[in-house]
Amino acid sequence: MIYPIVAYGDPVLKKVAVDIEKGSLDVKQLADDMFETMYESHGVGLAAPQIGKSIRMFVIDAEPLDEDKLKGFKKVFINPVIIEERGKEWAFEEGCLSIPGIRADIYRKETIKIRYFDTDWQEHTEEFDGYAARVIQHEYDHIQGILFTDYLSAMKKRLLKSKLTDISRGQVKAEYRMKFPIK
Numbered sequence: 001m002i003y004p005i006v007a008y009g010d011p012v013l014k015k016v017a018v019d020i021e022k023g024s025l026d027v028k029q030l031a032d033d034m035f036e037t038m039y040e041s042h043g044v045g046l047a048a049p050q051i052g053k054s055i056r057m058f059v060i061d062a063e064p065l066d067e068d069k070l071k072g073f074k075k076v077f078i079n080p081v082i083i084e085e086r087g088k089e090w091a092f093e094e095g096c097l098s099i100p101g102i103r104a105d106i107y108r109k110e111t112i113k114i115r116y117f118d119t120d121w122q123e124h125t126e127e128f129d130g131y132a133a134r135v136i137q138h139e140y141d142h143i144q145g146i147l148f149t150d151y152l153s154a155m156k157k158r159l160l161k162s163k164l165t166d167i168s169r170g171q172v173k174a175e176y177r178m179k180f181p182i183k
Helices: 027-040 130-143 154-168
Strands: 045-047 057-061 074-094 104-117 123-129
Touching: 027 045, 027 057, 027 074, 045 130, 057 130, 074 130, 104 130, 123 130
Parallel strands: none
Antiparallel strands: 045 057, 057 074, 074 104, 104 123
């Protein structure tokens, strides 16, 4: 099932998501639906709040970012907790399916350590660096109620204010279905 992407301005994107209790929902089916939605939207990551679900889950298939280093890097993260972020901060131009047409350089640490469950409820603790760490940090921010625009300077936010308002109102072109808070 392909879900519409929730647009900037919807309160679900600013909430801290809640943990998923084992057995409370079919996480395998939801993961399949999230991957299908992400591929349809041409994304490399998708967090549950972006489809209107305030739960701690996101999916990633980052292979398109770096086909050599990220080949086969496709994962589901349930109830993740970033344990550590370290290394030098580096900038990369990020965008977001919930904020179409806006991109900005965002600084993030180069290495993370994260604990999470997969769809079989097996617990993992792993380290990631480079693009993999960046995509995980971006999606993790979503379940923490943080958007990449929250990292922008006050001046940059003022410059983008009318574009962000337009997105909330549905006055934006996206090549995928979206759900707008103000219509």
